[in-house]
Amino acid sequence: MNIALDPKIVWHASPWLLAVVFFFVAGGYLSLGTQVMIWILFALSLDLVLGYAGIVTLGHAAYFGFGAYAAGILSIRLTGDPLIGLVAATALTAALGFATGILILHTTGVTFLMLTLAILSMLYEYANRANDLTGGDNGLQGMQLDPLLGQFEFTLFGETAYLYTLAVLFLCFLVSWRLVHSPFGRSLDGIRQNPRRMRAIGTPVWWRLVAIYTLSAAMAGSAGALSAYATRFVGLSVLSLFTSGIVAVMLILGGARRIYGAFLGALIYIVVQDFSAKVSPYLWEFVVGGLLIAVVLFLEGGLMSLFDAPVAAVKRRLRGEARDP
Amino acid sequence: MISYALTILLDGVSFGMVLFIISVGLTITMGLMRVVNLAHGSFAMAGGYIAAMMTQRGIDYHLAVAIATVAAGALGAICEVLFYRPLYRKGDLAQVLLTIGLVFVSIAAVTAVFGAFPYPVIMPSYLQQLVDIGFRTYPAYRLFVLGVGGATALILWIVIEHSLFGARLRAAVDNPRMARGVGMNVNLLFLITFVVGCGLAGLGGAIGAGMLSLEPTYALKYIVLFLVVVIVGGEGSFKGSFVAAMALGIIDTMGRYFFHDIASYMLYAAVFVLLLWRPKGLLPPKSVA
Amino acid sequence: MTAPDPILSVRGLCKNFGALAVAQSIELDLQPGARLGLIGPNGAGKTTLVNLLTGMVAADAGTILLDGAPIHGLRPEARVRRGLARTHQINTLLAETCAREGVAIAIAERERFAWRMFRYGAAWRACLEEADQHLRDFGIAQVGDRAARQLPYGEQRLLEIAIAVALRPRVLLLDEPGAGVPASEAHVIHDVLDRLPSDIAILITEHDMDLVFRFAREIVVMVQGRVLRRGVPSEIAADPEVRAVYLGRGKH
Numbered sequence: 001m002n003i004a005l006d007p008k009i010v011w012h013a014s015p016w017l018l019a020v021v022f023f024f025v026a027g028g029y030l031s032l033g034t035q036v037m038i039w040i041l042f043a044l045s046l047d048l049v050l051g052y053a054g055i056v057t058l059g060h061a062a063y064f065g066f067g068a069y070a071a072g073i074l075s076i077r078l079t080g081d082p083l084i085g086l087v088a089a090t091a092l093t094a095a096l097g098f099a100t101g102i103l104i105l106h107t108t109g110v111t112f113l114m115l116t117l118a119i120l121s122m123l124y125e126y127a128n129r130a131n132d133l134t135g136g137d138n139g140l141q142g143m144q145l146d147p148l149l150g151q152f153e154f155t156l157f158g159e160t161a162y163l164y165t166l167a168v169l170f171l172c173f174l175v176s177w178r179l180v181h182s183p184f185g186r187s188l189d190g191i192r193q194n195p196r197r198m199r200a201i202g203t204p205v206w207w208r209l210v211a212i213y214t215l216s217a218a219m220a221g222s223a224g225a226l227s228a229y230a231t232r233f234v235g236l237s238v239l240s241l242f243t244s245g246i247v248a249v250m251l252i253l254g255g256a257r258r259i260y261g262a263f264l265g266a267l268i269y270i271v272v273q274d275f276s277a278k279v280s281p282y283l284w285e286f287v288v289g290g291l292l293i294a295v296v297l298f299l300e301g302g303l304m305s306l307f308d309a310p311v312a313a314v315k316r317r318l319r320g321e322a323r324d325p
Numbered sequence: 326m327i328s329y330a331l332t333i334l335l336d337g338v339s340f341g342m343v344l345f346i347i348s349v350g351l352t353i354t355m356g357l358m359r360v361v362n363l364a365h366g367s368f369a370m371a372g373g374y375i376a377a378m379m380t381q382r383g384i385d386y387h388l389a390v391a392i393a394t395v396a397a398g399a400l401g402a403i404c405e406v407l408f409y410r411p412l413y414r415k416g417d418l419a420q421v422l423l424t425i426g427l428v429f430v431s432i433a434a435v436t437a438v439f440g441a442f443p444y445p446v447i448m449p450s451y452l453q454q455l456v457d458i459g460f461r462t463y464p465a466y467r468l469f470v471l472g473v474g475g476a477t478a479l480i481l482w483i484v485i486e487h488s489l490f491g492a493r494l495r496a497a498v499d500n501p502r503m504a505r506g507v508g509m510n511v512n513l514l515f516l517i518t519f520v521v522g523c524g525l526a527g528l529g530g531a532i533g534a535g536m537l538s539l540e541p542t543y544a545l546k547y548i549v550l551f552l553v554v555v556i557v558g559g560e561g562s563f564k565g566s567f568v569a570a571m572a573l574g575i576i577d578t579m580g581r582y583f584f585h586d587i588a589s590y591m592l593y594a595a596v597f598v599l600l601l602w603r604p605k606g607l608l609p610p611k612s613v614a
Numbered sequence: 615m616t617a618p619d620p621i622l623s624v625r626g627l628c629k630n631f632g633a634l635a636v637a638q639s640i641e642l643d644l645q646p647g648a649r650l651g652l653i654g655p656n657g658a659g660k661t662t663l664v665n666l667l668t669g670m671v672a673a674d675a676g677t678i679l680l681d682g683a684p685i686h687g688l689r690p691e692a693r694v695r696r697g698l699a700r701t702h703q704i705n706t707l708l709a710e711t712c713a714r715e716g717v718a719i720a721i722a723e724r725e726r727f728a729w730r731m732f733r734y735g736a737a738w739r740a741c742l743e744e745a746d747q748h749l750r751d752f753g754i755a756q757v758g759d760r761a762a763r764q765l766p767y768g769e770q771r772l773l774e775i776a777i778a779v780a781l782r783p784r785v786l787l788l789d790e791p792g793a794g795v796p797a798s799e800a801h802v803i804h805d806v807l808d809r810l811p812s813d814i815a816i817l818i819t820e821h822d823m824d825l826v827f828r829f830a831r832e833i834v835v836m837v838q839g840r841v842l843r844r845g846v847p848s849e850i851a852a853d854p855e856v857r858a859v860y861l862g863r864g865k866h
Contacts, residue, residue: 056417103601109417110361111604114556117549118597125589183722183738184731186711190719193708200668200706201720201781202694203728211729241545245425252422282436282541289429296423297411 007318015263019166023159031158031230036270037165038227043251043262044169044176045219050248051256052180053212054192055105058244059116060220062100062123065239067093067221072140072234073133080146082154082164082229089225090218097217101210117241124239140234154229161230168226172219177259179215188212189257249292255302264304328460333578339467341574342474343536347529348554349481349566350522356498356561356610358515360409361417363424365526365551366544367431372397372527373446373539374439380447389446390531397527398520405519410512428544436541446534466535473532477525478567485563494518498561498610553596559606568607619682621646621815622698622785627666627676629839636662638839640676644785644815651830651847652819655859658836660819661703664787667817668700669693681784699783703790705770707762713773714758717745720780745780752776752806768799772806779810786810788818792825804828827851835859 022033042064049055070089079085104115127134134140145154152160179185187208190198195205228234237243246269254265269288276284295302351365372393379389408427412420452469455462485491497504497514505511530537537547554573558565576595580588599607622644629637636659644650652660665671667678669690678686685693708716718741722728727737749755752772757765762773771791778786792803800822807829810816820826826833826847833850835843837859843850850856 050418054418056421058421107600107604110355110552110556110560111600113361113417113421114552115597115600117552118593118600121549121593122590122597125593128589129587179731182731182734183719183728183741186715186719187723187728190708190711193710194706196702197706197708199691200694200700200702201777202691202723204691208729241549245428245545248422249425249429280437281441282433285429285436286433289426289431289433292426292429293408293423296415296419296426297408 007314015260016166016170023162023166030162032270032274034158034162034165034230035227036266037162037169038223038230039247039250039266039270040263041165041169041172041223041226042220042247043254043266044172045216045223046247046251047256047262048176048179048212048219049216051251051261052185052192053188053209055209055213056109056113057116058113058241058248059118059120060216060247061239061241061244062116062120063093063097063217063220064224064227064243064247065127065234066096066123067224068228068234068238069127069134069140069224070221071225071228072143075143075145075228076140080144082145082148085229086168086222086225090222093221093224094214094218097221098210098214101213101217105206105209105213120239120241120244124236127236127239134234137236139236140228143228143232143234145229145232154232158230161226165226165230168222172222176219180259184208184211249288251302253288253291253295253303255304258301258304261302261304265302268303331460332463333582334575335463335467335471337575337578338571339470339474339574340536340578341571342470342478343529343533344550344554344574345529345567345570346474346477347526347533348551348558348570349478349563350525351551352555352558352561352566353494353498353563354515354519354522355555357494357518358409358413360412361420361424362409363421363548363552364404364427364431364544365522366546366548367428368397368401368523368526369530369533369537369547369551370431370435370539370543371400371530372524373530373534373537373543374435374444375527376531377444377446377534377539378439381445386447386449386452390528393531394524394528397530398524400527401520401523402516404523405516409519413515428548431544432541435543439541441541444539446531446539448535470532470536473528477528481563490517495610557596557599557606559609561610562606562608565606565608565610618646620644621648621681622667622817623677623679623682624667625677625679627663627678628674629662629666629671630674636839637666637673640839640841642834642841644817646784646815647812648815648817649829649831650815650817651826651833652817652836653821653823653826653833654836654842657838659839660836661789662839663836664700664789664817664819667787668698694781694783697782697784698787699778699781699785700787701774701778701789701791703793705767705774707770707773707777709763710761712759712761713749713754713765714742714745716762716773717748717777717780718742720777721745724781748776748780751779751809753802768795768802771795771803775806779814783814785815785817788816788820790820791818792820792822800825 019037023030026033046060049060050057067089070092071085074085074088100119104112107115128136130136147153148160148164154160187198187203191203191205191208198205224238227238250265250269251262252265253268254263255261272287273284276287299305301308347369351362354360354362375396376389376393379392380386404427408423412423448466452466454465456465456468485494493509493514497509497511537543550573554566554569558567558569576592580592584591620643622642624640624642627637627640640663652663654660662671666673669688673686676686677684680693680696680698683696685696685698688696718738719728721741721744722738725737725741727734730737746755746758749758752775754769754772754776757769762770765773771794775788775791791807792800795803804825818826818829830847833845833847834841835850835856842859843853843856845853
């Protein structure tokens, strides 16, 4: 079979090819595309922790927002280099993720949920008050960004931001993909299904959860940093419960534990929001809420699962063809 | 000095009463049905908006509040049958997500009907006055809330501790499997409890509108407060939610008066530390299961 | 000739739930390769003992030595890593995961590379192959691709045991392996138990007397948290006190 036309490769390459094509044809919609990719990265981080490891958190925006503020503050006070800034923001967020993780991951259920909400709320209220550092209610302004790699300026048209975000998303996607299929990823899936069984085979459950929580926080922090770079602004909303809720909605809409579920969910959400906002200010909340309810009640695997049957049919067809001499 | 302290106490307790009335329904349904209901604030919001709409049309305040309570309960009945019943078997995650969906829908509905700006409840003139309570004059409204809250707490306490329904409720909270095993109609129990819980939320939303102002994001803004009351008090614990609501009300008020700058996140920090120390809450119901 | 050191040694193990003493100063030795049956009426504390040994329940007092090293202070997962495995009375499987992977994950944990996030291809394939071998040993190779929850109950039970054996434990605790298996299929479990590796020390708790008397070379009888008697099956069957307390009430 001709390698270039191997359906698997086509399937996996297409979202990235589409993203590249979009760069050239998007026109005024380029920054929207960047937004979508940032949300995809954020939703991907949530998939690791919520989808695979089964950690039910409503406070993941804490890491997204922390990364955003970290990147913003660093660019104002320390260095405008976006590469150093991204790495530093990610590292700092990872440290926060680790510290909070070791404190709360021994709890479960609503207690854990409440603890994640408490962390999120603490950060939100602190950012609200610490005017000197964060700009408080008005948000963080005055970010100064050096050109990326010394060459690519962050312009108003957002070309650099788009490609930077695309590159980081691609990297994180590869890491996630590899991780999810690794023994580590499988053990996390096992922990989600049955922690008792995993303990019975000697899995150090708590440590695994801390590890994935830290990694996921780091990835969310990267998404936050990219969002700061894209708009050169950080608003309080990055630390809001609403943001935490939206990213969870995106993930479930698209389908958790499916490689491209985060992609589909973020895309659909942003598209729906953008179009419905033009119709009326509240329609999209209605549609999204309704979709969410419908997905939970009727479509367990998210919207990606709608593809299951047609994809299986295509696979069967191709296998049938391959067997022909 | 003493008058200052007493004022803070009165302010805190009256705020706590609102939190209690709204949250007691949530703690009972979460403890009984084991469902994480993030949409509870929506029922409080619904009660508030219905009461507000009626008072703005000239209907008597007390009647409006009563109707709002019943309406919120009716809304609860519809939601229980349509949305919550399928959730009992599904895990935490499904419950969290579906109820978030309900919150979104309720925010959209309210914005569509009432607009995005704060929507006041028109109170009768005697409630808008100041009353002389000896050491100072104090808003009649807050005294009214204290009265209604206290009466509600008393009635609930009598029902839960001293009635057959209450006994069944407590048994089902302590040990749901056993309750089903002895033939209790658990579905009916769930439905009645949920309806009462939502009705109480509506009552709290209606009379509490002077403290928790009505706007479309109400359901999302205040759900964290209600959850704090429930989880810090102990899921399913009537006494726990009362104590937690009072504590939260007083701490919040003190924060507003004294530590204005650090108030909000000190509160959440306190919740954080407390939950790590007592994961099951302050006064969790004794679990036999 | 002196007997070899016991692989599992329990001394003075106590546990109280409030006023109820569910384990009273239990003393137990398990030799390498032992086949020890643990029986007793309901409420005797058999499952509690298993939970105390595995660490799911913390003991109030007493010591547990595995191959001479104390494990009573260790968390359950640490005890597994030292070589103490168990099966559960109710199947505790990864419902969505296929049987082969369920065993492979256990092997990965055993080989200590389950934490690997990268460069795992060859090692994981080796786990899958070994998993297939274990499935073959237990006669369930044909269901390797099916999710655990799709398997009939008896095969789930076999999978439960296969996973424990795949850990290559030194001590294996079988908690009512025959539980829930219809009488018509019980022989499958019996066969599998007979063919378990002879170097593993096995403690089996059971209500199925046929199984216990057939499988165990020694039997311990527990009553109300205490060890009443220990001996070979024929002694236990003939012991009047044991009869009075347990067998005398009629066979299950």
